[in-house]
Amino acid sequence: MPLSDKDSAISTDAFFATLTRIRNVILPAAARSWLNTPRGLLTGFVLVHLGFLIFAALLSLRGEAFSDTFIYRDWARAGFDEANLSGGPSPWVYPILALIPMALAGLAGPGPFFFLWVLMTTILNGWALAKLTDRGRNQAAIPAAWWWLVFTLLMGWLGFARVDGLTAPIVLVALAYGVGRPFIASVLLAAATWVKVWPAAVMLALFAVVKNRLLVVLAGVATSAVVVALAAAVGSVPKLLNFLTQQGDRGMQLEATFTTPWLWLSVLNIGDSRMYMNTAINSMQVDGPGTAVMSVLMQPLLILAALLVAGLTFWALHNGKLNGNGKADGGVDRTELLLAGALTLATAFVVFNKVGSPQFMVWLAPAVAVGLAHSWHEWRVPAAMLIAIAVATFFIYPLFYDALSHNNPLMAGVLTIRNVLLVVLFLWSVRRLYSLGKKTSASVPALKES
Template identity: 45%
Template sequence: MSAFLEDVDRRVATTLTPERRAWLTRPRTLLIGFLLVHLIYFLALLPTIVVGGALGDLPLYRTWAEEGLNSQIWPGLTLPWVYPIGALAPITLAALGGPGLYLVFWFLMTMALNAGAIAALTDFGRRSSGYAAAWWWMLLCFVLSPVALLRLEGITAPLVIIALVLLARQPVIAAVLLTVATWIKVWPVAVLLAIVAVSRHRMSVIATAVVVSAGVVAGVWALDGLGYLTGFITMQSDRALQLEAPVSTPWVWLAALGSPGSFVYQNFAIATREVAGPGAAAAASAMTPLMILAISGVVALILLAKRRNADSAHLLLLGALALSSALVVFNKVGSPQYMLWIAPIIAVGVATDWQRWRIPAYLMLAIGVLTTLIFPVFYLPLIDGDPAALIVLTVRNAMLIVMLGWSVQRLWMLASGRATEPAVVAARVARSAVR
């Protein structure tokens, strides 16, 4: 793997001459690239925009918003909902221009947040080390555009990037952003957990998260929706194995091979495809306990590495990557947007140190390409058991396990004192000099 990546880096270095590197690290070039990418997005969406339509999950979001605004039937307030209550904010905000402009407003929200993420990574063009991360993030979003543009992760992922960049200087603002993101989609809690385990700002982050969450709960109580506040937890816990989840892969193959009792079916209640077969129900029941065990193990490694004086900034990102990867790998629900649970952490890692983060950076790009091939390109063939689509899904899911394995292995090295972290090396050199 190392030799392969070194060869890739050499080829990239050969292609990116000093002149080209200088051109790519100009604020004007980055701005042009950002606008060009989003212009391509807009042109791709234009036929749907012209007829007042919506794509991806947006038709469902729009329906929820219209029912709330017109009939006061609010998911999460007047009936159970699969999302945390904070998701109502962007879903409703996009509806303020009317149903015909829902896609336009959603696009503008994601564009504005992506602009904020790029600005944070590069410190508004002043941090040269952030340009590689900014270009990487734009490329990854382009590869994952069917979900980066059209699902709630397109809102939360840029918020996580901004929060991670701001953490050292503005921990309260970072905590507000992460807590808000968590109340929109649960996954940013992995980043909060890593911060609590590692950061010297943990008390500020915890206090801020508690205050923001208390405000959310108070608002829901005032709107008489407290009974549905935790509905997103119970609704997820009752779900079966979803088609694309890593754990579902064996049963997808069994269904494709015509194994008795194994099949793919439509869950109409939540509009998703799930798999059934011998042992599938037991596997679905076991995934939540396994996820808790995996997260507990990762946290233990983070705390051990912290005791060995590992570089706290690197450890925080590495821990967040391991935790977010565990949320994906040990999840019985597997959707393409889950790749955006992992990518924001890698983007910030790339901004801090390309050499340290090049393996997950390359791996995430490959995962992104395969994910878009799975959905929407090969999704219908996958449901029908097409072998080529099944191979793509299997390779993608194996890569997710590799991502988790890479981050856990790096944490283990730090926890066991086997890694040559700069801070550790400097401390050893200082001690030697004293002796």
Template identity: 40%
Template sequence: MTAPDAPAAVVRGRPFGARRTALWSAFGLVHALLILLCFVSPGWPLGDVEQVYRSWAEGAASGRFQVGIDTPFVYPILAFGPIILALAFGPALYAATWLGIVTLLDAAAFALLLRRPGEAATRAAWWWLGFLLLLGPVALARIDSVTVPIVIVALLLLESRPLWGAALLTIATWVKVWPFAAVAALVVASRDRGRVLGTAAGTSAVIVLIALILGSGLTVFSFVTEQTGRGIQIESSVGLAWMWQAAAGLPGSFLYYDHEILTYQVTGPGIDLAIVLMTPLLALAVVAVLLLGWRAMRDGAGFDRLYPPLLLALVLTLIVFNKVGSPQFMGWLVAPVIFGLLVRPGAWRTPAVLVAVLAGLTQLIYPHLYDWLLLAHPAMVLLLTLRNLLEVVLLGWAIREIWRSPRPDYRTGARRLTPDPKE
């Protein structure tokens, strides 16, 4: 049998079934290890789940209050779905049920990824597993962990069912705001932005209407004001200036725990002005990236060249210009990288490596060495600085790719994945 006659089920000498078995075995091992790390790692990685999410779920189950309906909610209203679902087997098993839900969602996205033909999907799957190991327990133990696989599924549907993909991205946005970046990038890069906008608006209208029927009133939008009123979190890029002042022992600069937001923040001279300015600065940065993407689209950039770096740039903008700097934000980078590895494998090797390094640095910072960061130890502040600077480098790469996207693509390994405007 000659090489062209080789069966499609054999890729580079290895049976397709064997590759799938290896990948699923690795998936199980990686998630088992992450679940173990959630329970044994320092810094209480399950703190948000066991302390915050469970209290919200128990409040609703007892009829005392429901966040997002009766009281303000720091997250969009659909975040309450997985939070209450994790109470299905009782408070004692809340954390275990939560981890099971996230693992099942990851498995669904992983299965859909493996249905794609070719080596690109296989390599993207291996990369995802490596990323999860490098990021550590926060990859499973935050509300963001629910949105990541939903966004991956949505992006994988863009080729065959673009409006279903847009609807899923909108649903994910009503769990945690960051998938808005995927919707906005889709509106700019898609040839059928009118239907995408209509789908997103219609899906959002249904969600808000249901919340209003349940009696939320304007509380359904409380996540907007809850976030804008926050201080500067110690891991954020903007917080580095005061973290270095605290590390140097300068008067007036120190770390503190905000009992209302339940997070560590930093304060110091001039920080009140930074708190006021960061939200409009974030909005301006997002608009600037979208305008850059619009310019590229008008100059003839194809969807496959424009959408992945535009999505990555928007996600990184939400991270770099944010007052908050939580470790789980690194999980947001998974979906753009997987999509990029599918459509332009050669071009996306560098960002894939950079994102993996970001994940590893993040796990070092939290949970393993977090106590040293809380002391503003200079070595830890330096490590945090390197991590945050690497985010800026990656943002620069994404912006360069957006700018160059109208040019012909001469890289090898690129493949078309342009959504068909017709369902």
């Protein structure tokens, strides 16, 4: 029997039954049927992304950008040379491959930069949905694709004006290839890691789950060798690993999960805690008693959490494969284990991170989207939680970030709820991994490769 989110302690069936009834009242049966077709999904994709493209075009015609793309545009215009910049963060806070889309968006000059950036994100999102649904042929995956579209819409510009929005669809495609095509998945994840570090968490989950781990290592080494060769060609090898050290001494960011106690100390004006802007890296941070110590501890805590989750994933694979006689004649679904491990590791990268930027929430969506396509019932709980997280994040940024950064207690409450949901999501993911690894009877489904 497949594992379920329904057990003696927790049952979500009544909650989701209520949501289904509400959906059925809002959407007639004919509309639901049409939306669950390739044409309906394509219409939704076009409408969602057309809205972002039109807004980007209007801003670009006025010579403007949005959010972090202002910074990316300045870097591209300066040729990614810090000597040509007048302060602000260095372009080398990102891995080197992140500079490629910035350079591409800047090819036509600063004017259309933002539009071209959004267009690139749109193309990658289209690729992700095409792979997720097998170009519309996998009817069962269409609801999962709709979930991805709704999440994308709710996250707003956090998925279109940041580098993270480029990496999320690449990770989704990699997870869709998954354990069936580990080399391709690993190449995509390695390339995405050289754009933004977080896909390394998913690659770690893939390494823990696949049969031929050598393929994962070879893909990572080969991709990294190409990156080093590219860096050598442009004379940037000395800066290749700067992204690992550029932000090492930063403090606790305002939105980070572990910053929540100091957030409230600042709001309540207790213990000299305060919010301040770190202009060197364009980040709002919180300072107070113990924040310096916590800032130092966060990186080793993050590494420890990642290693423990990877170990749990590895344990779940091997423990779940054994029956009572110790023979590997049954076991866990490797794809399910990969997705659970990927979500747990990505959530660990968010929860145990002293940087809590709102765009980090897009890291969590690829595993959930592919999980819904793989087994809607098993993944509906994290899917619902992530929608709630997206809504809360949208209220935090861009709607009321100024109020939050000026000690508004209502917005501090919204941020606290969002952070609690992240912790709950992490605990759910850990519990899911543990459940997959528990020794079961011979009724456990046979090991699957895809």
